[in-house]
Amino acid sequence: MRRSNGDFAGDERAIEGLPIRLVIAxxxxxxxxxxxxxxxxxxxxxxxxxTVTVEFSDELVEVGESTNVSVVTSEGEPVEGAYVLVRxxxxxxxxxxxxxxxxxxxxxxxxxxxxxxxDKAVVDFRADQERGDVxxxxxxxxxxxxxxxxxxxxxxxxxx
Numbered sequence: 001m002r003r004s005n006g007d008f009a010g011d012e013r014a015i016e017g018l019p020i021r022l023v024i025a026x027x028x029x030x031x032x033x034x035x036x037x038x039x040x041x042x043x044x045x046x047x048x049x050x051t052v053t054v055e056f057s058d059e060l061v062e063v064g065e066s067t068n069v070s071v072v073t074s075e076g077e078p079v080e081g082a083y084v085l086v087r088x089x090x091x092x093x094x095x096x097x098x099x100x101x102x103x104x105x106x107x108x109x110x111x112x113x114x115x116x117x118x119d120k121a122v123v124d125f126r127a128d129q130e131r132g133d134v135x136x137x138x139x140x141x142x143x144x145x146x147x148x149x150x151x152x153x154x155x156x157x158x159x160x
Contacts, residue, residue, distance in 0.1 A: 050073050050074060050146055052138050053071070053072060054070070054072075055070050056068070056155055059155070060156050060157075060158065061155060062111075062157070062159070063112065063113045063159045064110075066108050066109060066110040067108075068107070068108055069084055069100055069106060069107050069136070070102055070107075071138055078105050079140065079141070079144075081141035081143070081144070082102050082103070082146075083100065083101060083102065084099070084100040084102055084107065084137070085097045085139065086098040086109065086121050086134060087134070087136070087137060089135040090133050091124065091133060091157055093122065094122045095120075096121060096122075098120075098121055109121060113159065121134060131157065131158035131159070133154040134154065135154055136154070
């Protein structure tokens, strides 16, 4: 058998062992992939950001009353250092949006229909409206791995 340099057309030698090498590489690759998937399956979801939401002491508030607003995790644990924005929903918050500071755990929000200050939401009812809602948006603390819940929380307010 004569060896020629660079003449591939005239080279009739076969590459011995190539198919078995491919099979071995495939088997080793599948085994390594199954080991990696097994290791990855042992991790919990602690790498995901935990969601936070707003919790109220009363879900239904009459004008002139107040409710305590707190920010909690999905497990119900309080979140310190968060802020809550009170915005118009089906009721217009005429002095809003209002920023509530829940750094101490909870903030008190009073719903009024006339004048108000920093911690009072002044809501406007239409003539034919007896109840409506006010929306809340959570601003989580910037130094923690919290993500805001996608849908804003709502507090129902009624006027008698």
